[in-house]
Amino acid sequence: MIAEAGHYALVLALGLALIQSFVPLLGARWGDPALMNVARSTALAQFLFVAASFAALVTLHVTSDFSVVNVFENSHSLKPLIYKFTGVWGNHEGSMLLWVLILALFGGLVAAFGNNLPLSLRAHVLAVQAWIAGAFYLFILITSNPFLRIPNPPIEGRDLNPVLQDIGLAVHPPMLYLGYVGFSISFSFAIAALMEGRIDAAWARWVRPWTLMAWIFLTLGIAMGSYWAYYELGWGGWWFWDPVENASLMPWLAGTALLHSALVMEKRNALKVWTILLSILTFSLSLLGTFLVRSGVLTSVHAFASDPTRGVFILLILCVFIGGSLSLFAGRASQLKQGGLFAPISREGALVLNNLFLTTACATVFIGTLYPLALEVLTGDKISVGAPFFNLTFGPLFVPLMIAVPFGPMLAWKRGDLYGAAQRLLAAGIAALIAMAVAWAWARGGSALAPLAIGLAIFVIAGAIADLVERIGLFRNPFAISFRRARGLPRSVWGSALAHAGVGLALIGIVCETTWNSEYIGTMKPNDLIPFAGYQLKLDNLSQRQGPNYREMVAAFSVSLDGEKLSVMTPSKRNFTTRGGASTTEAALLTRGVSQLYISLGDSTADGGVTVRIYHKPLVLLIWYGPVLMAFGGMLSLSDRRLRVGAPKPARGLRGLQAAE
């Protein structure tokens, strides 16, 4: 009954989406507010029905109703409750339902909080949202229905892939989808603007918070996914340049560019056409990501060709939306008036440079991800494009971008003073040189480029600090005045400084981890002692333990430093009784500052020992603290009242403090 109700709710949502696709547009054409307002009700109702449908699937999973194919294939009655819940989106059908749930959520948010949008703009935006939603409801209902029943229900399910039975699954996909799908809003706004043939700075003011929100979630989602891979896969890698990862990196790069170009448009009313194009491209890359991950084309081009319904359907959605929006763009872009002149050396110029490098970097990732697919389809040759390709293309493009980052906020709008900015960045430059020298002196082995990269990262961080110091006049004014100025500084200034510093922080982590990571692989027996990276590790014992749906072998290591016992680390290896005896490695992590000691277990040997893999990863946590800081900066910016449309204008007296903006 519940499955059928969920299915029916989804059909109703599709019906509502169809109404929402054209009624508001007719209303906008005829200037009829009542018809335009239909969009608001349908968007909210759509969200309710999709939420009901999603709730139905959650109920089926939690109650282990194995008469439903989706539950049978991905659940098991002994699975812990949390994984019964998260297992809902640990499979194709469920994750698509989560996708549309989040899409409907965003549509609902625009409907609920878009009261200050011009009526016809809101009608257009929601209609475009409904096109996307409708296409994906159809996709789910026709090719990926999660509510299908089995005629003869089995007693037990086949369980969820053990690798997915982890708290990471609870957080990573929803975050990532909030990011991916969140970009649909800026896409809808862009299409609405093109359809209306009207765009101004206010448009950017409406779009920017939505883009920023999506960007924050995507940043956190990618970072979370990377950390999950790091601790769950058992070999300490955190980024593999895997097509699935690239699929999320591409919208992130384009979205970051969009964030910056929307700023130019909002403040200076320039780069309109480019911003619209970026909005379209960003969401197109999100759709492409969905296609790559969900069509099975990555698993095998041939699997895709032999069971093409899903892949072809998403490919069709992809072509219609990307092709349609780009043609609309080509036809209408020339009507949008350009405004806001600026010199190449200016804040705008710096942001254009940022966009240039980010989109080019995005293009190289795009080529590296799709080239093997294209080559296989065209010639049948199989190649793998891995880390060396991306290090060689992505790296050199990021170096000039990182050098430019601290200059951007220092330059004035319209016409900047590069020499002045360089003077103000002198301290940051010196800090960078010192960092390079220190890294050089300390480094034992590793690439000669590493100290340079660390210097670059320090330059970015020190540049962000220098910008804040400059704005609040620290050291030039009495401390009390600086403090007052710091409190009066717009949150978006703090936000961008923190986000930029986050990039530098992540870079330090990446460089240190890849350059000075040490590794030990060997066999250990109980009471064996090995010295490793300054620590002493002793294997105390090996034991067996029974979990809810697995058995595990647990090893206990005592870790000591200079004769002092620090901690006991207990990595384990789990064997799941279901899924043909699949096993997973649960690594043990010991955090010291921002560095980590990492132990994962291999197989046990005939003579009672076990193979172990031990890593010391210096400063590895910075890789994820960086994105967290970026996201925090984004949130600060988002909470800036000046970003809120319709927020009362700040009093005149405060204006003076913002002159630097």
Added chain:
Amino acid sequence: MTRKQRRLTMIGCALAVLAFAAGLVLYALRDSIVFFSTPSMAAEQHIAPGKRFRLGGLVQPGSLVCGGSQVSFEVADGSAKLPVTYKGILPDLFREGQGVVAEGALDGSGTFRADTVLAKHDENYMPKDVADALKKQGHWKDDYDKKVAQNVKGANCAHGG
């Protein structure tokens, strides 16, 4: 600067960056991509020792020798076999009779020295290169599947687990 000059400066910059990126991509595509090969393809092509490639196929049942962290096994594709050595921990999903992809190079004696071993499959997923290669040779879903079915849990290096 006139408006036109400004525009030309920007377009010039953009083109310079794009040309730089295109150069990087072309260079990287020539030098840092890795081709995929099965044991029989490797035998036909006479790949030079030291040249990196990805070797894919099925782990020959009965060929796995575990010596602590040093393991050796054979990769087969139905018509040819290639011995592989690997120092390190095999992935969780590594089994005899199952698909595997190893990355590395041949040494002088014709043994494939792998530095990475991937066994990214569960019961209904096999590395795509392996599946395609097996299909091409007509071994897909026939004898190998049955063989795997016979000894449901192909041996891996685990003992008493």
